[in-house]
Amino acid sequence: LKVKILAMIGSFRENSHNKRIFHYYQEMAKGQAELIDGGYEDFPHYDDDVRASGPPEAVLRLAEQIRSADAVMFFSPEYNYSVPGPLKNAIDWMSKLPDQPFAGKPAAIISASPGRFGGAKMQYHLRQIGVFVDLHFMNKPEIMISEVHKKLDAEGNLIDAPTQEFLRKHLEAFLKFIQRLEG
Numbered sequence: 001l002k003v004k005i006l007a008m009i010g011s012f013r014e015n016s017h018n019k020r021i022f023h024y025y026q027e028m029a030k031g032q033a034e035l036i037d038g039g040y041e042d043f044p045h046y047d048d049d050v051r052a053s054g055p056p057e058a059v060l061r062l063a064e065q066i067r068s069a070d071a072v073m074f075f076s077p078e079y080n081y082s083v084p085g086p087l088k089n090a091i092d093w094m095s096k097l098p099d100q101p102f103a104g105k106p107a108a109i110i111s112a113s114p115g116r117f118g119g120a121k122m123q124y125h126l127r128q129i130g131v132f133v134d135l136h137f138m139n140k141p142e143i144m145i146s147e148v149h150k151k152l153d154a155e156g157n158l159i160d161a162p163t164q165e166f167l168r169k170h171l172e173a174f175l176k177f178i179q180r181l182e183g
């Protein structure tokens with residue numbers, strides 16, 4: 001049976017580098033895993049009064065997508081050394097639902113940045129959040145794609161062979177990791 005991975009992308013913009021990396025990974029994984037884009041663009045800012053009177057439809061929809069997935073993946077930039085606000089907001093929404101959707105799920109992070117460190121610091125903040133929501137992050141291999149703009153062509157295709165190879169190895173390791181946690 002094919003593995004289902006729910007992906008959360010940390011950037012909404014059309015030409016997002018992280019979106020490009022997600023699309024590459026999604027194509028690469030075909031046949032082994034189905035990557036679903038768990039959108040959250042329309043989430044309101046977290047408000048506990050709104051939560052108490054019934055979370056928005058979009059929030060419940062993503063929660064259901066996460067629950068029915070075998071694993072979760074994050075493709076995200078780093079904002080000011082941390083997790084982008086909208087992504088953190090989406091995680092906050094999930095964290096307050098009954099039958100908390102992230103609980104016990106295998107998870108992995110890929111970050112990309114035009115800078116030299118590839119969004120590494122965001123990854124460790126996301127892992128810290130994962131402790132509380134009980135995501136089981138795979139430790140290795142870590143993928144932080146630096147100078148990502150040089151690794152995509154004008155159409156946004158990933159053309160850097162070493163990065164392609166890193167991603168292939170990552171998928172291989174993550175599928176094993178998911179199997180181990182499920183078994």
Ligand SMILES: Cc1cc2nc3c(=O)[nH]c(=O)nc-3n(C[C@H](O)[C@H](O)[C@H](O)COP(=O)(O)O)c2cc1C
Pocket residue numbers: 011012013015016017018019076077078079080081082112113114115116117118119
């Ligand atoms: C508010 C903001 C904060 C940023 N902070 C960082 C940062 O801390 N580290 C980093 O490597 N890049 C930082 N950047 C640059 C992003 O990595 C860059 O804009 C990247 O292209 C965003 O990802 P995307 O292409 O997927 O939209 C920041 C960008 C924005 C808009």
